[in-house]
Amino acid sequence: MKKLFTSESVTEGHPDKLCDQVSDAVLDAILAQDPNAHVACECAAKTGFLMIFGEASGNFDVDYEAIARKVICDIGYDSDDACFNGNTCNIIVHMEEQSADIAMGVNESFEAKSGIENDEFAHIGAGDQGMMFGYANSETEELMPLSVKLAHVLALRLTEVRKNGTLPYLRPDGKTQVTVEYDDGKITRIDTIVVSTQHSEDVTLGQLRSDMLTHVIAPVVPAELIDENTKYYINPTGRFVIGGPMGDSGLTGRKIIVDTYGGHSAHGGGAFSGKDPTKVDRSGAYMARYIAKNIVAAGLASECEVQLAYAIGVAEPVSVCVDTFGTGRLDEEQLSVLVKDHFDMRPAAIIRKLELNKPQYRELAAYGQMGRTALGVKWEDTDKADELRKAAGCC
Secondary structure, three states, X not given: OEEEEEEEEEOOOOHHHHHHHHHHHHHHHHHHHOOOOEEEEEEEEEOOEEEEEEEEEOOOOOOHHHHHHHHHHXXXXXXXXXXXEOOOOEEEEEEEOOOHHHHHHHHOOHHHHHOXXXXXXXXXXXXXXXXXXXXXXXXXXXXOOHHHHHHHHHHHHHHHHHXXXXXXXXXXXXXXXXXXXXXXXXXXXXXXXXXXXEEOOOOOHHHHHHHHHHHHHHHHOOHHHOOOOOEEEEOOOOOOOOOHHHHOOEEOOOOHHHHOOOOOOOOOOOOOOOEOOOOHHHHHHHHHHHHHHHHHXXXXXXXXXXXXXXXXXXOOOOEEEEEOOOOOOOXXXXXHHHHHHHOOOOHHHHHHXXXXXXXXXXXXXXXXXXXXXXXXXXXXXXXXXXXXXXXXXXX
């Protein structure tokens, strides 16, 4: 049976991604001074202005405006020609301290208060309730779905050829989309590639479309998956001069499917950017990815989705669910027991294991939070695979 599946990505100049990067740059700056700070930083952007708002508590002193201006200019919005200018735009800052009602549950967990648990990882409670999903499959070396990997690679390539001068007429805003065809669950070809990129007034549509095929698509998309029926939609509206926050408003946390698995997995709804790792929207999602990836790397399944759920102020997850979509060598109940035996899913343990209280988040705020093996993030490690394989052999 044949089916098509599509995933999208956006460039770092997309207005929502601009806001994600400012939020995470603020988080990085704060964590550099106080690794235990509590941060929830949001951004919104529109023509000529960017607003930074939220809560942050800890021992730090950062210049929010300077951080935002640097991020905006680094992306390439450093002149009026690009439709947004980090040197001159209005920056509004409204950051407050974290609510004491929230802090009392995060700083001392339900388990610690009740005397149920007293070890070193029992003291921090989850920063909110909610469910988080992690996913992995065997389609790519990174154990990520092919459609979202290629969408990210194309978006990153757009930025590379803009910044290295290959295509100087490009501007920072852009989007990509890849449709993969499956036959009986196996990848057979790429059906459709969509690239929309902001550009200067003086380039013709014909030149832009030719350059996208030559300099963006051909160098990064596997030629063996392209055939004579593959469809290309390159700037299908015919013009994309007005972009960035002038073309569309931006807001932190509006690209959560781009950040994760391109629609291949469920999503709990919580965004990542601007949140310190006591917020399980972030740390729980990273841990769920780490677990799912190790299960697939261990050969216990070729596809795996892990759901974790938390209650605010409680350290232990309220539920752990493993789904291998019929590909598991053990049943889901056995795999869930393995997960509980071999992974500590309390926030403090996650933070320690995955090294989450250090600056590293601005780089992750564009081109996906998962599958970023080149960045050396710990939730992409497969160091538990052998341990899981051996334990599974006893089941």
